[in-house]
Amino acid sequence: xxxxxxxxxxxxxxxxxxxxxxxxxxxxxxxxxxxxxxxxxxxxxxxxxxxxxxxxxxxxxxxxxxxxxxxxxxxxxxxxxxxxxxxxxxxxxxxxxxxxxxxxxxxxxxxxxxxxxxxxxxxxxxxxxxxxxxxxxxxxxxxxxxxxxxxxxxxxxxxxxxxxxxxxxxxxxxxxxxxxxxxxxxxxxxxxxxxxxxxxxxxxxxxxxxxxxxxxxxxxxxxxxxxxxxxxxxxxxxxxxxxxxxxxxxxxxxxxxxxxxxxxxxxxxxxxxxxxxxxxxxxxxxxxxxxxxxxxxxxxxxxxxxxxxxxxxxxxxxxxxxxxxxxxxxxxxxxxxxxxxxxxxxxxxxxxxxxxxxxxxxxxxxxxxxxxxxxxxxxxxxxxxxxxxxxxxxxxxxxxxxxxxxxxxxxxxxxxxxxxxxxxxxxxxxxxxxxxxxxxxxxxxxxxxxxxxxxxxxxxxxxxxxxxxxxxxxxxxxxxxxxxxxxxxxxxxxxxxxxxxxxxxxxxxxxxxxxxxxxxxxxxxxxxxxxxxxxxxxxxxxxxxxxxxxxxxxxxxxxxxxxxxxxxxxxxxxxxxxxxxxxxxxxxxxxxxxxxxxxxxxxxxxxxxxxxxxxxxxxxxxxxxxxxxxxxxxxxxxxxxxxxxxxxxxxxxxxxxxxxxxxxxxxxxxxxxxxxxxxxxxxxxxxxxxxxxxxxxxxxxxxxxxxxxxxxxxxxxxxxxxxxxxxxxxxxxxxxxxxxxxxxxxx
Amino acid sequence: xxxxxxxxxxxxxxxxxxxxxxxxxxxxxxxxxxxxxxxxxxxxxxxxxxxxxxxxxxxxxxxxxxxxxxxxxxxxxxxxxxxxxxxxxxxxxxxxxxxxxxxxxxxxxxxxxxxxxxxxxxxxxxxxxxxxxxxxxxxxxxxxxxxxxxxxxxxxxx
Numbered sequence: 001x002x003x004x005x006x007x008x009x010x011x012x013x014x015x016x017x018x019x020x021x022x023x024x025x026x027x028x029x030x031x032x033x034x035x036x037x038x039x040x041x042x043x044x045x046x047x048x049x050x051x052x053x054x055x056x057x058x059x060x061x062x063x064x065x066x067x068x069x070x071x072x073x074x075x076x077x078x079x080x081x082x083x084x085x086x087x088x089x090x091x092x093x094x095x096x097x098x099x100x101x102x103x104x105x106x107x108x109x110x111x112x113x114x115x116x117x118x119x120x121x122x123x124x125x126x127x128x129x130x131x132x133x134x135x136x137x138x139x140x141x142x143x144x145x146x147x148x149x150x151x152x153x154x155x156x157x158x159x160x161x162x163x164x165x166x167x168x169x170x171x172x173x174x175x176x177x178x179x180x181x182x183x184x185x186x187x188x189x190x191x192x193x194x195x196x197x198x199x200x201x202x203x204x205x206x207x208x209x210x211x212x213x214x215x216x217x218x219x220x221x222x223x224x225x226x227x228x229x230x231x232x233x234x235x236x237x238x239x240x241x242x243x244x245x246x247x248x249x250x251x252x253x254x255x256x257x258x259x260x261x262x263x264x265x266x267x268x269x270x271x272x273x274x275x276x277x278x279x280x281x282x283x284x285x286x287x288x289x290x291x292x293x294x295x296x297x298x299x300x301x302x303x304x305x306x307x308x309x310x311x312x313x314x315x316x317x318x319x320x321x322x323x324x325x326x327x328x329x330x331x332x333x334x335x336x337x338x339x340x341x342x343x344x345x346x347x348x349x350x351x352x353x354x355x356x357x358x359x360x361x362x363x364x365x366x367x368x369x370x371x372x373x374x375x376x377x378x379x380x381x382x383x384x385x386x387x388x389x390x391x392x393x394x395x396x397x398x399x400x401x402x403x404x405x406x407x408x409x410x411x412x413x414x415x416x417x418x419x420x421x422x423x424x425x426x427x428x429x430x431x432x433x434x435x436x437x438x439x440x441x442x443x444x445x446x447x448x449x450x451x452x453x454x455x456x457x458x459x460x461x462x463x464x465x466x467x468x469x470x471x472x473x474x475x476x477x478x479x480x481x482x483x484x485x486x487x488x489x490x491x492x493x494x495x496x497x498x499x500x501x502x503x504x505x506x507x508x509x510x511x512x513x514x515x516x517x518x519x520x521x522x523x524x525x526x527x528x529x530x531x532x533x534x535x536x537x538x539x540x541x542x543x544x545x546x547x548x549x550x551x552x553x554x555x556x557x558x559x560x561x562x563x564x565x566x567x568x569x570x571x572x573x574x575x576x577x578x579x580x581x582x583x584x585x586x587x588x589x590x591x592x593x594x595x596x597x598x599x600x601x602x603x604x605x606x607x608x609x610x611x612x613x614x615x616x617x618x619x620x621x622x623x624x625x626x627x628x629x630x631x632x633x634x635x636x637x638x639x640x641x642x643x644x645x646x647x648x649x650x651x652x653x654x655x656x657x658x659x660x661x662x663x664x665x666x667x668x669x670x671x672x673x674x675x676x677x678x679x680x681x682x683x684x685x686x687x688x689x690x691x692x693x694x695x696x697x698x699x700x701x702x703x704x705x706x707x708x709x710x711x712x713x714x715x716x717x718x719x720x721x722x723x724x725x726x727x728x729x730x731x732x733x734x735x736x737x738x739x740x741x742x743x744x745x746x747x
Numbered sequence: 748x749x750x751x752x753x754x755x756x757x758x759x760x761x762x763x764x765x766x767x768x769x770x771x772x773x774x775x776x777x778x779x780x781x782x783x784x785x786x787x788x789x790x791x792x793x794x795x796x797x798x799x800x801x802x803x804x805x806x807x808x809x810x811x812x813x814x815x816x817x818x819x820x821x822x823x824x825x826x827x828x829x830x831x832x833x834x835x836x837x838x839x840x841x842x843x844x845x846x847x848x849x850x851x852x853x854x855x856x857x858x859x860x861x862x863x864x865x866x867x868x869x870x871x872x873x874x875x876x877x878x879x880x881x882x883x884x885x886x887x888x889x890x891x892x893x894x895x896x897x898x899x900x901x902x903x904x905x
Contacts (some may be wrong), residue, residue: 063768071845073884177868204843210856212839213832214783214823218848221782254765271771272777276789346787346795346883347849395785396847396884633775642843646889650846676792676881682875687887 008613038535044179045110051182053109054130055084061158062097063088068111068370069123070103071207072705073396075643076119077102078205082639086198087191088171095198096206102553103391105370113368115399116493117606117704120639124702132188134180141174193637193698200696202642207393219365219392219403220350224420227352229272230413230475231279232423233265234433237289237669238283238519242480246280249283258282259416264480266409268417276426289669293518299337301518302441308513309465314499317506319456321523322445328553332546334539338531338664340519341437343671344681347395348425349402350436353410355420359386364407365394368472372404375472376567379411379483398654399492399521400473402434403404404713408477418676428674435473437516437524438464438491440531441496452547453558456506459498459536463528464521465513466491473522489517489713492527496603497711501536504560526707529602530655530714532731537598537715541722549655550579551719552597561601562610565697566597567632571610574630574691584726584746592617595626596719598712607635607703611712613688615720622740624687624721626656631709633692636700644705648692651709657682660716661733750900751816755779756825765827767813772796774812775822783823783852787881794820794853798822804860826859835859839890846884853880854890858897866899 044052044066056064065084071077077100085095101107103114111123135155143150145170152162161168190464193199197246210216242263250256256269256278267278293301322331360380366372369389377387394403407424414421427435428628441462449455466489474485499509544554552572559565575595583594596611614628629652638644661680665673673679718729727742749767751753753760753774762778770789775781775798780786787795796807798888799821826833835858845851854877861876868876873894882890 073845075846204840207848208843208845209829209832209840211845211851212836213827213829214781214852214855215829217782218785218849220785221776266806269764271773273764273766273773277766344883345816345849346793346847346881347785348787393847395849397881424786427790427792479793630856646843646846646886649888650885654883657885675790676788681881681883682885682887683881684887684891687874687891690888 002525004152010274016054024206029547029710035619047110048109051130051133052179054127054184055134056179057171059172061170061176062099063090064099064101065127066108066128067100067102067123068108068219069114069119070367070705071393072114072125073393074119074647075188076124077207079120079126079639079643080127082198082201082203083128084131084346086196087128087135089383090198091157092198092201092203093155103366104388105369105373105390106388110370112370115367117706117708119704119706120702121704125141128190129186129188130184132190133182133185136185136188137180137182138171138174139740142169142669145169145174145537152331187460196698198322199637199639200641200698202640205548205643207688213729217392218347219352219363219394220424222352222363222392223422224352224354225303227420227422228270228417229421230266230268230410230421231265231274231275232409232429233279233282233284233428234429234476235263235289235480236286238292239290240286240288242284244285246283250278250281253278253281254476256514257417258705259413261412261416261481262481264303264412264477266413268413268421271733279426292666292668293427294667295340295665298340298439299441302439302514305717306515307513308515311511311513313495313511314507314509319458319506319508322447322456322458328447329330331446332539332542333443333445334542335441335443336531336535336538338440338534339732340439341524341658341662342664342679343398343401343434343437343524344402344662345395345397345430345434348430349406350394350422350424351403351407351410352422353407353414353420354415355380355411358382359388361388361390361475361566362407362411363390363392365392365397365403366407367400369398371472372407375475375485376407376411379408379478380487382604399437399524399527400435400490402430404473405433405476407440408475411529414475431679432671432674433476435522435528436519438494438521440494440528442532442535444535446543448543448547454500454502454504454543457500457504459509461498461511463494463511463514464489464491464517465515473520482535489521489700490523491517491521492523494528496532497529497600498532498536501540501599501601502555503560518663521670525654526710529600529707529711530658533598533600533711534714534718537600537712538718538728541596541715541719542728545722553579555597556601563634564599564601567608567610567634570632570693570695571597571630574632574693575612575614575628577612577740583723587724594722594724596716596721596723598715599721600686600708600711602704602708602711607633607708609633609708609712611709611716613716613720615717617721617724617739619725619743622736622738622743624660624717624734626686626691626717628691629656630691631693632695633709634695634697635703635705635708636697637702638694638696639702641696644694645692647705648694648709649690651707652690652713653682653687654712655713656717659717659734660733663733693710751755751812753779753812753816753820754818755781755820756822762812764812768811770808771798771810771812771815771820772807775807781822781824785852787850792881793850794857795850797853797856797880799856799860802860802863804857823855826855833859835862835893835897838893842889842893842896844886844889844893846886850880850882854882858894861894862898867900868894870895
């Protein structure tokens, strides 16, 4: 197995072989001969209306699946296979023989970016429908061949025949290495979930053996013959212009070359270490930056604007009077804020580009190879269809990190150098320059009626506006190189779940849309909803406390959706919740213990999640220790429960990290939290006990598991701290000094 | 240009480097094409590049080729393969202890070193041994289960 067997010929055939090899490696390490067999079925359509865009049968009866959505370390590789195999009535062993090609603009249909927890929910469901269509088409072909009505035939383990006996025909014979030439049938009947034998099982992921033995080919590991190593010198400050470069300052480094395109500055070298040292030692003079608000100024900035517009997102009943200060003792208001955060990927972003005169191939860990294909084509001044972007695994990204920027960097350097270039960012590039999760500010107001129910509720948000129909996030390299890009910003669906989490008759949700963001933003896991759920579910907890009710019972009383009720009850049971008022006043001693709970119906129409925590707060320091996290989770049909569990564990622990530790700091010029010391994340010593209850719903559509469970984490934690100490936390991260200050307010 | 003799996974290799201070990581990845060790920070803060030198876990981004020459270096590829994994690798596979897998190299190598020194680590000992290995996906719980499995301790999922 050697990733260097990759394409050198600019011909289409060469490219296809390269892709097949690469994809093969990342699955089971296919032999070259077998991988080349993929080439035979790769001249198919990419038209989403055609079955052939998604699926092909090989002559040996194995199945090739073309997925526009990719596995970001999330288990899609096994889940997609299971969904297809189930509809084709394959054996569990057959699942392993499915070849899955992902995120290749030349080979896979454009199913949209792998984002928003839509991989299985949309992408997998599309593949499942393709498999059902294939099953229908195969049965029709068999009916003609066997001279029997299709209704009498069944497909099982690659063979079609009548249940009553008689001759059988294999799917390889019917469709091996031949296109179906059939439209995708959105009504092709799906298998009855009660008869599932593949879906719903925790089959092991195909990529983990190679990952655990160091053989998995990440984009970081991919190399081309004659390849140079590149590094990019990002400006000394955000928006700084390059005044002067002293190329002589690196002449002691063998083979190192400076590449400058206006304000874009990079180095290339034969040797990676030479490129690293050249980037470190190259002397360049930059103008001052265009000026940042600084992390301490973010909340003021959010209140001040400039704003694009105000928008009423939801208005029901009458909330007049809520905005007025003072009033009823049953009226409550609070303001919550969430900081700028980095995706903080473990591996700095990387890409490899091979740019020829007429065409280019770029290997990238992009979540959206199809979306960035035209962007990269513009960077290279090539027609879109002459640029091929191929997905290879990166380090987990959880939204758009630096991978797409790195792809543009590699393209720029490769074009200038006239040779293939591999670019890997350094640690400071990634934490300093990945597009950031934007800051959020949210004010909540509510009143309770005489029965202690929520009578009226208003949410008011100050958040960056996502530019409508933005083709893609503007990339750093092209911006510095003076290449035109669409102007605007992306933040994801940031305003969802900002209203009350339980039914309330009188509600208003308002957004003050900010024109920009303190640092270039992009979507970060569960965009907006981590902060919104933090605010909303903390506020529900405050309302419960005002009503002198147990916060679990307060929610349970008002929640009407039975699936919501079930996750809430199961979560409380997991953590051994015993109803009662806050214990803050009854505890003495150096450490106080508490428990908190929070709930979300993700995006109001997707997964249901409840999270509860047991925590301990050290009074003197304000340090929080999380002892236990419980999570009850309903994402509808689970294709692979262990893959879901893996995602849920990740959501809980990553968001615990974001809540306890993470804030990108920056001054007026640049990000100042650009290493793991200044941008700390969760370590093993702080990992709490996890208790997870996954609800399998065979009769429901599959929903996303990649984001939802992250959202109740901050509120569950804040509510537990309140239970322990009586102190309410309004801003993340919950650093000891923040907790200490909140405790001082109480006493 | 200087030449360094590196003993990696039981085999002698001769590596040329124009800079004796070149970190071992780059020589492993680019000259020996052993991609298991990953660049994560270049500052010894994350553990993604961990290898064993004379049985001890070392950050390959922090040790120079000159310093590594003549010592016994073990990379994750030297432990086992997908077909014949080392017991620690087998435990990671059995527990499905990875998401993106970028940090997995460091987790596996640190665990091998831990178990050589402490064959039956407690949960707290395992956490302490892995304190310098960062994971962003949140696979910590699975990694800890894999450590316990590799140690032959019973693992239970709550």
